[in-house]
Amino acid sequence: MDRKERMQDKKRIVVKIGSSSLTHAETGELNLEKLERLVRVLTDWSNQGKDVVLVSSGAIAVGRTTMKIPGRPKEKSVKQACAAIGQTRLMMVYQRLFAEYNKVPAQILMTKLTMVNDENRHNARATFGELLKMGVIPIVNENDTVVTDEIEFGDNDTLSAIVAALIQADLLILLSDIDGLYTDDPRTSPDAVLVPEVEYITEELEAMAKGAGSDVGTGGMSTKISAAKIANDAGTDMVIANGDRIEDLRRILAGEQIGTMFCAHKNENFHMIDYLTKRS
Numbered sequence: 091m092d093r094k095e096r097m098q099d100k101k102r103i104v105v106k107i108g109s110s111s112l113t114h115a116e117t118g119e120l121n122l123e124k125l126e127r128l129v130r131v132l133t134d135w136s137n138q139g140k141d142v143v144l145v146s147s148g149a150i151a152v153g154r155t156t157m158k159i160p161g162r163p164k165e166k167s168v169k170q171a172c173a174a175i176g177q178t179r180l181m182m183v184y185q186r187l188f189a190e191y192n193k194v195p196a197q198i199l200m201t202k203l204t205m206v207n208d209e210n211r212h213n214a215r216a217t218f219g220e221l222l223k224m225g226v227i228p229i230v231n232e233n234d235t236v237v238t239d240e241i242e243f244g245d246n247d248t249l250s251a252i253v254a255a256l257i258q259a260d261l262l263i264l265l266s267d268i269d270g271l272y273t274d275d276p277r278t279s280p281d282a283v284l285v286p287e288v289e290y291i292t293e294e295l296e297a298m299a300k301g302a303g304s305d306v307g308t309g310g311m312s313t314k315i316s317a318a319k320i321a322n323d324a325g326t327d328m329v330i331a332n333g334d335r336i337e338d339l340r341r342i343l344a345g346e347q348i349g350t351m352f353c354a355h356k357n358e359n360f361h362m363i364d365y366l367t368k369r370s
């Protein structure tokens with residue numbers, strides 16, 4: 091099936107944006123122009139009748155810039171304090187940007203427990219369903235302030251795939267600081283080429299993904315491959331694209347060959363809990 095055909099009926103879409111894509115590298119401050127463009131595209135999709143969910147990182151990054159803490163904090167309590175400070179600021183900015191277009195966002199913070207506990211999971215699913223029915227755009231992040239090592243997703247690539255699986259999304263787009271999956275690390279190897287499409291995730295492919303990452307967020311290429319496994323098994327197509335080009339979101343949905351596409355192949359034995367317990 092070609093991309094155009096694959097993309098034409100996408101109704102429920104999850105977009106994940108990483109910390110390095112929503113902040114300026116030089117200062118760590120929010121890239122408002124980019125966020126504005128992101129909010130505009132998401133609102134427009136929602137106005138077309140699509141169900142749209144945004145998974146946004148940035149709580150810790152925004153918190154630490156607010157408190158002028160240099161570098162990514164190592165101490166857990168400092169990280170958690172930064173997340174508490176940054177999350178509300180981040181939401182305030184989203185709130186204002188969405189208000190420009192009369193769109194209502196909502197905040198959903200979760201931990202692994204939300205997924206592992208049956209009742210929590212059902213409640214979370216029902217809440218997403220209700221919000222989407224209302225035409226609201228849920229903005230999701232990990233509840234970094236209360237999370238402990240045992241119940242931590244740790245990166246929003248995994249979280250966004252879990253969310254996509256939970257709400258049975260048709261498409262997950264990971265906006266990253268790289269164009270997609272390369273055959274080698276493109277920053278060090280001039281021969282590296284972009285892989286446009288991945289039908290199945292093989293061991294060889296997983297090996298290829300090792301090593302590529304950034305120091306602002308927590309998700310390198312390996313976490314993106316794990317995310318693709320979850321999403322694909324749950325029946326969701328996943329695309330990795332470069333967060334520097336927000337306009338690519340529209341082009342992806344129009345079926346253009348952008349980034350790397352990981353093709354869904356619904357696994358009837360898919361159990362979200364297996365993925366969550368495997369990593370802890």
Ligand code: GLU
Nearest residue numbers: 148149150245246307308
């Ligand atoms: N939840 C973290 C935050 O909002 C980010 C995790 C990640 O970088 O993937 O700061």
